[in-house]
Amino acid sequence: MLRYANPANFLRLARVGIPLAGGLSALLFAVGLWLVFARSPADYQQGETVRIMYIHVPAAWLGMASYSLMALSALGTLVWRHPLADVSAKALAPIGAAFTLLCLVTGSLWGKPMWGTWWVWDARLTSVLVLFLMYAGIMALWNAFEDPARAGRAVAVLTLVGFVNIPIVKFSVDWWNTLHQPASVIRLDGPTIHPSMLTPLLVMAFAFTALLLALHMMGMRNEILARRIRALGLTAARGEEAAE
């Protein structure tokens, strides 16, 4: 980890890592989509619409995983003062928000034929919506500061407070339960989903994860370059001031 505290080292890593993760993601998406459309059965109750699940579920997982990664980065900023931790957190916010939005939109499209409505105020849906709102707040705070280092520290505090709050939100939203089916893959007594659907789901989940990695590294690279440009601009402005 410490080796990549130097942005130049990280950029070198990203030059290899981005095509690698991107390529892996493309490959997995190709296999996964083929499995989804050609190799997995339609559901006996839900028909073809069940295929929405292969986008919906991985998007939900990664929307939550991105927030956890962001909380980890926040710890990196506040505790270890890792110089790239806030770059990582900043890159993750829009990606996580996009996955969460994708989960909400596909869920809505799936809900219309299945439940007969675009939206219900059920516990799981509402928690995901609140997660999306938290992403929105974090991105708003990023934009509110001029200086990226100060923004990083403020956002890190907010991210951690939000992370503590997520279980509380989940618990309280469960208070007025629930149309949504309970979790059926990650359970203590093993998955209840049939293998013919589980395999494509897992392939798609790995494809999404690789996509997250690629996008994350690209976002970090862009942020590092943007900060370099900002620093160059500031130095140039100071040089002009000194010359006058």
Added chain:
Amino acid sequence: MKAFTALVRRDIRIAARIGGGGGTGLAFFLILVTIVPFAIGPDLNLLSRIGPAILWIAATLATLIGLDRLFQADEEDGSLDLLMTGSMPLAMLVLAKGIAHWAVTGLPLALAAPLLGLLLALEPEAMGAVFVTLLVGTPALTFIGAVGAALTASLRRGGLVLAVLVLPLMIPVLIFGVSAAAAAVGGTVPFRTPFLALCGLSLGSIVIGSLGSALALAFAGE
């Protein structure tokens, strides 16, 4: 402890002499409650049924008024730096300022709620329930808001960002506050269950809010 009470008293005195926060929040509370019947119609049966929810939403939004000044005023004139160099732990400082802020803004909302309940044709039990739940719940709102206030203390347009930051975190308080108020009037759940959850949320928020705001202020000062 002496410094703690002195700080609480100082903040209350400043609020009383300068005005602002508390009065504006109260006026905003009244306006919100007045606006709702215009939107949903003057049907008293409906209003009395959703009255506790209206009062709770209005109170939640009204706590946002003046929250942005919680640390900002002290940050601008430098007294925040002075307080931070003192011997009192930062979290205690936040706790003192939060208590003073609640006494000036949150407490009046709870006190005014039964009165505004008259406008919404609330039953006496419902008025009592809204008063008690707001009394217990508004500290949670204040201290969750304090984190946002500490984060945006140095921003010029902090108030706008503040609302977006803290409202999602206030959802659990709103849920348990409204369900406790509703449970008092009738329904399947006994009043005790959501009310105790609300008390727990309030106590937890006071701790997390104080520590979180202290952290935010410490890092902002670097």
